[in-house]
Amino acid sequence: MSVAGWSGENAILAALLRTPRASGLRRKRGPQQLPALTDSRNEKRRCLTVLPSLFSVSSPVVDSSVSVATSSEGESSDEEASLSTPRPSQSKKKTRLCKEPGCTSLAVSRRSCVRHGGGSRCTFEGCTNGAKLRNRCFQHGGSTVCLAAGCNSKAKRYGYCWSHGGGRICSTEGCVKVAAQGGSCWAHGGGNRCRLEGCSKRSYQKYGYHCKAHAAYNI
Secondary structure (H helix, E strand, C coil), X not given: CCCCCCCCHXXXXXXXXXXXXXXXXXXXXCCCCHHHHHHXXXXXXXXXXXXXXXXXXXXXCCCHHHHHHHHXXXXXXXXXXXXXXXXXCCCCCCCCECCCCCCXXXXXXXXXXXXXXXXXXXXXXXXXXXXXXXXXXXXXXXXXXXXXXXXXXXXXXXXXXXXXXXXXXXXXXXXXXECCCCXXXXXXXXXXXXXXXXXXXXXXXXXXXXXXXXXXXXX
């Protein structure tokens, strides 16, 4: 480039640019150094972008939607398991009949009713009758006296004997007699009958629930 035609300030500027110092400055500040600066800046930016990614990998973020879904699935599975598991049914108390053949009374203890050896026994020595009151049978003081004045009979119900209204009336229509076992009086089939087959006479506990005619069968 020819600078001969330049004058004034332009000529001075051109002379300065042609000096070795100015050329060195130009080389230092020239466009050749700009890529190096841009490269270093790009490296810094790259490092800044890489570091957060490293931290994100080391500590993963738990997705709340996934956790909620998992917990809901766990709860639903627990509910299904509880519904599918059979619950133990409440055991109902079974009522058993007396083990004595032909007896329809309920068993009290030892699989027998009171008449056939179940329940508590009289505490009187040698007595095997069922206890009624104060651990004694009727014959040995296990009863109370009728509340009616002058009556020494044993009270049956409401504190009175049968003659004074201490028992139930026979269920047969028109009958005013006191009902025995079964809801009927003796004449209408109530009460205990002889254990001997074919005999329908009244039985007695002291004869082993045989009638007087068959008392010898009591063993």
